[in-house]
Amino acid sequence: MADDALIHTPNGGMPRLLEIMRRLRDPETGCPWDIEQDFSTIAPYTIEEAYEVADAIDRQAWDELKGELGDLLFQSVFHAQMASERGLFDFNDVADTMSDKMVTRHPNVFGDESRDKSADQQTRDWETIKAAERAGKEQKGTLDGVAVGLPALLRALKLQKRAARVGFDWPDTSHVIDKIVEEAKELEQARSTLGEAEIAEEYGDLLFVMVNLGRHLGLDPENALRATNAKFTRRFEAVEEKLADRGKTPSQSTLEEMDALWDEVKLEEKQENTKN
Numbered sequence: 001m002a003d004d005a006l007i008h009t010p011n012g013g014m015p016r017l018l019e020i021m022r023r024l025r026d027p028e029t030g031c032p033w034d035i036e037q038d039f040s041t042i043a044p045y046t047i048e049e050a051y052e053v054a055d056a057i058d059r060q061a062w063d064e065l066k067g068e069l070g071d072l073l074f075q076s077v078f079h080a081q082m083a084s085e086r087g088l089f090d091f092n093d094v095a096d097t098m099s100d101k102m103v104t105r106h107p108n109v110f111g112d113e114s115r116d117k118s119a120d121q122q123t124r125d126w127e128t129i130k131a132a133e134r135a136g137k138e139q140k141g142t143l144d145g146v147a148v149g150l151p152a153l154l155r156a157l158k159l160q161k162r163a164a165r166v167g168f169d170w171p172d173t174s175h176v177i178d179k180i181v182e183e184a185k186e187l188e189q190a191r192s193t194l195g196e197a198e199i200a201e202e203y204g205d206l207l208f209v210m211v212n213l214g215r216h217l218g219l220d221p222e223n224a225l226r227a228t229n230a231k232f233t234r235r236f237e238a239v240e241e242k243l244a245d246r247g248k249t250p251s252q253s254t255l256e257e258m259d260a261l262w263d264e265v266k267l268e269e270k271q272e273n274t275k276n
């Protein structure tokens with residue numbers, strides 16, 4: 001029998017959440033939708049929830065962050081429950097694995113090493129420990145362990161960082177910019193002479209080098225693009241508002257009119273930023 005008292009306890013914490021999840025997956029009394037799910041069907045929701053956490057932080061929506069973190073936590077609980085049903089591991093095993101990892105990776109806090117380290121030195125030590133962990137998992141290649149399911153920009157960045165550790169990297173930013181120019185020319189040539197697959201390949205090459213430029217500049221390409229997406233959204237919504245003041249929608253406007261309003265919005269933003 002499910003622990004109904006625990007399920008309805010307002011401050012039940014993790015035990016309450018774990019019992020709710022177990023109850024949702026109960027083959028006889030649970031929710032049909034939850035019962036039908038497996039790791040592969042839940043994985044997209046896990047990724048989505050992680051992005052919603054990042055979005056709340058980007059917007060500094062602190063009142064929403066608690067709920068978004070709860071949604072992400074629930075994803076871990078969901079996966080752990082399914083694993084438990086298969087006899088693989090349970091949520092406590094997940095927590096213990098992370099605890100062991102953090103203790104091992106922080107000898108300067110939980111071991112005998114000195115805490116008197118710079119952030120850069122700590123990062124280098126962290127990577128050394130992670131490399132030893134990969135070796136213990138028989139991950140011998142430089143690129144082993146970079147998850148295939150990562151967002152493409154993030155995976156490109158991680159692949160490039162791994163390659164750079166063994167010396168496979170341009171010596172300075174100017175070489176990366178030269179490569180961008182080269183890849184852009186190859187993409188233009190592909191548009192004129194090659195098929196769709198070859199054009200897509202050249203476009204991917206250009207994106208990959210753009211990620212590398214961000215790495216050389218100390219920028220996270222995912223964060224940079226997210227910020228640009230937010231800027232585009234903000235400005236386009238302002239254009240829509242200006243069109244609405246004229247009794248129009250974008251589909252009732254012309255490109256020239258929207259371009260002019262776009263420039264107007266940019267100028268207003270610049271003036272506002274100057275004031276601040």
